[in-house]
Amino acid sequence: MAATELVEGVLQGDRRSLARLISLIENEDPSVGYALSQLYRHTGRAHIVGVTGPPGSGKSTLVDRLTTEYRRRNKTVGIVCVDPSSPFTGGALLGDRIRMQGHALDKDVFVRSMGTRGHLGGLARATSDTVRAMDAFGKDIVVVETVGAGQSEVEVIDLAHTILVIDVPAAGDDIQAIKAGIMEIADIFVVNKSDLPGADKKAAEINAMLDTDPRERAWRPPVMMTNARGGEGIAALVDKIVEHRKYLEDSGLLAQKGLQRSRDELRTIMSYKLTRELMEKLEGRPEYEQALRKIAERDDDPYSVAERLIAEFLVDYGRSVKENGERKRR
Template structure:
């Protein structure tokens, strides 16, 4: 298929349109993904999450620069929230990365959540496949960053980086939001600010409470100071890049990469089955008016939802 070839050749126009088609659920996009799928699985997917104002975008921008110095190609997906009132969105994370706009080794794409919960867009999974097939060595995904339950990233990334800053009271916020459990690496950003020591100690304490870590990987805590203090920030950036690589290597060495990929595979399969099996049934029930009739039966207490579900399942699953 021509489009597959174009994606694999890294044709930017094709890739960006394909991601758009995925987002807009244009039917042809699914077929393209089918063709692309065998060519995926090579990229190292890194997720960035954390509290608002933590400096995720700026950090990713610097990481991209560092990866480029190491001669790696990078795809970046930036997720921003869709306004629930208007359906519109301002996708502004890109601003921080515009210096890479002319670098053919970097592809940056902004995605709106379009109502999806969990800090990502529904299209993210397939968009990662596309950038992977495009041949990017690394695919970096930035979650919305509202400090809410942004744990969805764990299903897509090999390495999850959680970015925190001192003095915002995020410590507790983050624990509540369950973000800490998904971290493979912590970054304390703006660590020259007051409260950085306290945040570090709290994280250390929390980690000490854990019984064991999968693969023996205890999430390291990296302190990144003021990014304009070039020397010290450069060092932190090196450390972050090396640690991200080390984490991936650990997954490989401990044969855990499969587990990570399995999680994504299960999720995708689940989603695909949902789309393939349940969606048509539901559509038919609505269109034939059966849904309404069944609801009326419930209102009259003639039956219960479970009995009805069993009946529907019995009918369709036999087919």
């Protein structure tokens, strides 16, 4: 089934349509682009919450608890678990599935796991499209969980309005420390496993680090303590997430971020489309192969050739877009 046929279902809150659309997104099905353009106007309502931190810090357990608390507050929840190191996708991350089982029968919770299919840029794209699909579907909150080990995860979580960075007490734990680049993106710090010794010390360390931050800022990331396994500190954390959202709205930052995101996204889409369509048109064509040979033989130079090919392409492209538009209107 093509993605376009799923749009109505997604907008009407049909879970199967949403699940199928996400599979098509993961498979980079060509029909996805048009479906997403149809859904776009119905997005922008969800509060997107990113959860990142070292492996085993309790992210999934925490997300599960957050979900319970949001449901108690009558909010619907979408969850995307992203694991850049896993080749599995489509809900195949067994651990996450088991941990989220408490919500398996709740039709107002939708869980999806995603792993890498090839390049990481593709994962960031697929995650962002999946979040968007859940937003259009009508989820109030969309949580994106990803292991926080490097730059790649920052890219994946970039779309969140509110980012939680999870840390754990160091004592007796072989969990790796969170990296500097990850600390900087935190809107809220969470010291999870507060039932273990050293939690207060860890919170004090994070606060001390925040004290040395020279940036003037209206929102100083608070440091919250949770025991996700025992379900402690969860309501206070949700209160903070709500408070951060309100801060973003009141300060105008939400609108500002939205504009920046539109700018980045449009640029990405345009350069992707232009490059792909240009190359599709050129590759394998005799004139193109001949131009390549001429460049190699120093009979022509790549600068002039690029300029010529782009100019020709743009004229053709303009014509075909216009014709397509006319066809659609008929």
